[in-house]
Amino acid sequence: MGNLVQAELRKTTTTGLWWGLLIPTAVLALGWGLATGLLGQFFVDFASTSDVDEVSDFLGVTPDQWKVSLFGMARAINISTIFPMVFGALAISGEINRRTITTTFLTAPSRMHALLAKMLVYVLWGAIYGLAIMLFLGIGVVITSDSGQLPDAGGWAMLTLACVLSSVLMTMFGVGIGALIPNVAGTVVLLLLYFLVIENVLHLVLAYLEVPSIIGFLPNGSINGLTGSVAVDLFLSTAGVVPPEVEDVLRAIAGAGGALDWWWSGLVFLGWSGIVFAGGWAVTQSKDIT
Amino acid sequence: MHDGSGLIAVQNLTKQFGPVTAVQNLSFTVSPGSVTGFLGPNGAGKTTTLRMLLGLVKPTSGTATINGRPFHQLGQPGRVVGAVLEAQGFHPARSARDHLRVYAAAIGVPDAQADQVLGLVGLGSAADRKVGGFSLGMKQRLALATALLGDPQVLVLDEPANGLDPEGIAWLRTFLQSYARMGRTVLISSHLLAEVEQTVDQVVIISRGQTMFYGPLEQLRQSQQRRVLVQPSDINALATALRAEGVQAIEQLPDGRLAVSGVDSRQVADSALKAGVSIYGIQEEQVDLERLFFQLTSGQYAGYAPAQTPYKQQGGWA
Numbered sequence: 335m336g337n338l339v340q341a342e343l344r345k346t347t348t349t350g351l352w353w354g355l356l357i358p359t360a361v362l363a364l365g366w367g368l369a370t371g372l373l374g375q376f377f378v379d380f381a382s383t384s385d386v387d388e389v390s391d392f393l394g395v396t397p398d399q400w401k402v403s404l405f406g407m408a409r410a411i412n413i414s415t416i417f418p419m420v421f422g423a424l425a426i427s428g429e430i431n432r433r434t435i436t437t438t439f440l441t442a443p444s445r446m447h448a449l450l451a452k453m454l455v456y457v458l459w460g461a462i463y464g465l466a467i468m469l470f471l472g473i474g475v476v477i478t479s480d481s482g483q484l485p486d487a488g489g490w491a492m493l494t495l496a497c498v499l500s501s502v503l504m505t506m507f508g509v510g511i512g513a514l515i516p517n518v519a520g521t522v523v524l525l526l527l528y529f530l531v532i533e534n535v536l537h538l539v540l541a542y543l544e545v546p547s548i549i550g551f552l553p554n555g556s557i558n559g560l561t562g563s564v565a566v567d568l569f570l571s572t573a574g575v576v577p578p579e580v581e582d583v584l585r586a587i588a589g590a591g592g593a594l595d596w597w598w599s600g601l602v603f604l605g606w607s608g609i610v611f612a613g614g615w616a617v618t619q620s621k622d623i624t
Numbered sequence: 625m626h627d628g629s630g631l632i633a634v635q636n637l638t639k640q641f642g643p644v645t646a647v648q649n650l651s652f653t654v655s656p657g658s659v660t661g662f663l664g665p666n667g668a669g670k671t672t673t674l675r676m677l678l679g680l681v682k683p684t685s686g687t688a689t690i691n692g693r694p695f696h697q698l699g700q701p702g703r704v705v706g707a708v709l710e711a712q713g714f715h716p717a718r719s720a721r722d723h724l725r726v727y728a729a730a731i732g733v734p735d736a737q738a739d740q741v742l743g744l745v746g747l748g749s750a751a752d753r754k755v756g757g758f759s760l761g762m763k764q765r766l767a768l769a770t771a772l773l774g775d776p777q778v779l780v781l782d783e784p785a786n787g788l789d790p791e792g793i794a795w796l797r798t799f800l801q802s803y804a805r806m807g808r809t810v811l812i813s814s815h816l817l818a819e820v821e822q823t824v825d826q827v828v829i830i831s832r833g834q835t836m837f838y839g840p841l842e843q844l845r846q847s848q849q850r851r852v853l854v855q856p857s858d859i860n861a862l863a864t865a866l867r868a869e870g871v872q873a874i875e876q877l878p879d880g881r882l883a884v885s886g887v888d889s890r891q892v893a894d895s896a897l898k899a900g901v902s903i904y905g906i907q908e909e910q911v912d913l914e915r916l917f918f919q920l921t922s923g924q925y926a927g928y929a930p931a932q933t934p935y936k937q938q939g940g941w942a
């Protein structure tokens with residue numbers, strides 16, 4: 335297995351795809367970070383000058399101490415991790431497309447071995463992407479935010495953990511989809527459509543039908559729930575007593591409307607990744623490579 | 625684990641792609657120490673058979689084993705069998721050396737092996753070039769280098785001469801022969817008997833997914849009788865004279881000559897002399913394996929001649 339993992343690692347490092355996708359990922363994270371700081375600043379200025387004092391009253395802190403950057407960061411992570419997901423999606427569909435899968439299967443004890451080795455390597459890449467996203471996002475936010483709106487050290491650590499986890503899970507999900515639908519264009523288009531459009535529409539419909547709790551069990555809903563819940567928890571931990579209605583609004587802002595606790599959300603999405611990977615494995619196992 | 629015998633065994637192998645029967649009840653074995661040619665016209669089922677042998681295509685029924693085991697039970701397949709398949713892929717952005725190092729890692733051989741096989745197939749100077757820029761023949765050489773990475777006991781090659789220059793073909797020929805002489809197994813497919821005639825010891829000839837001939841090439845040669853082609857002044861007189869001597873296999877060819885089987889040209893000439901017939905031309909027909917191959921395989925996707933015009937050719941035979 336170690337041999338196959340090394341082979342898969344070499345496959346990813348001997349072409350330019352990893353940095354070809356990492357650059358836009360970093361740019362997006364940085365841009366989102368900068369915007370987060372600016373928007374947060376704007377919001378805090380607005381809140382401090384107007385008569386929204388009541389809000390600050392029951393939040394128990396003055397607006398300039400609100401950790402508003404957390405919400406933008408949660409959103410930034412959700413969007414940026416689409417890139418590692420696409421990177422993962424190309425792992426198997428790319429090999430089938432270029433027909434290198436033939437040699438891959440000829441040099442592995444079994445197809446299962448080859449797929450597992452690939453999954454391990456892409457978990458590593460997911461973590462690398464996650465760290466890069468957090469780094470550039472952090473730089474952006476720090477540049478444009480007041481220190482009062484930034485999380486403390488523990489908050490940063492928690493966010494980093496959520497970001498890396500989220501990125502790893504998204505990459506795994508991509509790998510599974512790429513095996514399930516062994517067509518590069520089809521896979522990428524489907525993933526983008528689903529994560530950017532289809533499920534968001536679904537969320538609106540579910541909210542309208544007043545069953546928002548289902549959202550937390552959907553793929554995008556659960557992965558957003560992971561980062562969003564972390565952000566909301568961190569915000570609330572410094573905000574004193576908050577009525578449930580406000581908490582719901584905050585969750586929605588963080589992109590975690592209807593979501594479960596962060597670790598539950600992570601487990602739900604891990605479940606989705608597992609289902610998709612099992613499906614992809616079944617397809618790949620029985621496939622005729624001609 | 626596998627038995628290390630180097631034996632390839634295909635038994636009652638059948639593959640159905642939807643309505644298409646690509647391979648039908650095919651059986652043959654390939655022994656170590658010789659080069660076996662796997663021959664058949666386009667669409668005969670060669671590639672499908674080899675891919676079933678290599679575990680890439682699942683047979684509808686029947687078995688294909690290497691060293692007594694199906695491919696996925698070989699353990700470290702890259703060290704047992706090396707394969708060159710048609711439409712085998714390379715990532716265009718990867719250099720030849722990187723490509724080989726990826727699979728050297730997978731097989732578990734040292735990286736130095738990558739450079740060694742590159743040198744072996746004559747690609748040493750192109751090692752750092754991206755495969756996307758390679759010619760067909762260079763890709764074919766790289767595929768062969770990949771097959772050789774694990775120093776395998778069994779080599780399975782699907783039309784490896786495709787795109788190779790004459791020098792490359794000559795090299796491949798001697799390489800495969802010496803590989804087999806080391807006691808290893810070589811199975812090589814082609815749609816041209818002439819291409820592999822000088823390389824192979826054994827042949828398996830298939831057509832429409834079925835075995836037509838299976839055995840030593842020598843046996844195939846002997847299965848066709850030599851004929852003497854003779855142009856006499858009087859066809860009937862010569863035919864009568866030959867029949868009187870007990871020669872029965874006499875055939876008149878469309879071009880006006882007689883084809884006499886089972887005798888040599890001297891005997892025909894002597895008979896003609898006795899019968900007072902002049903001979904304008906006489907020739908012993910070479911054993912034409914290609915013709916035999918055609919008879920055995922009668923191409924399922926045979927094309928038409930380009931000059932299918934309504935008029936007959938001037939001075940034609942018809």
Ligand SMILES: Nc1ncnc2c1ncn2[C@@H]1O[C@H](COP(=O)(O)OP(=O)(O)OP(=O)(O)O)[C@@H](O)[C@H]1O
Pocket residue numbers: 624641644645646647664665666667668669670671672673815
């Ligand atoms: N994936 C597939 N789906 C459907 N039919 C297929 C598939 N692969 C092969 N076939 C069919 O199976 C038959 C045998 O094809 P195969 O490629 O094995 O022939 P071949 O002997 O290798 O021919 P060639 O000399 O042209 O390479 C053909 O009729 C082909 O159309």
Ligand SMILES: [Mg+2]
Pocket residue numbers: 670671672710782
């Ligand atoms: Mg073929």
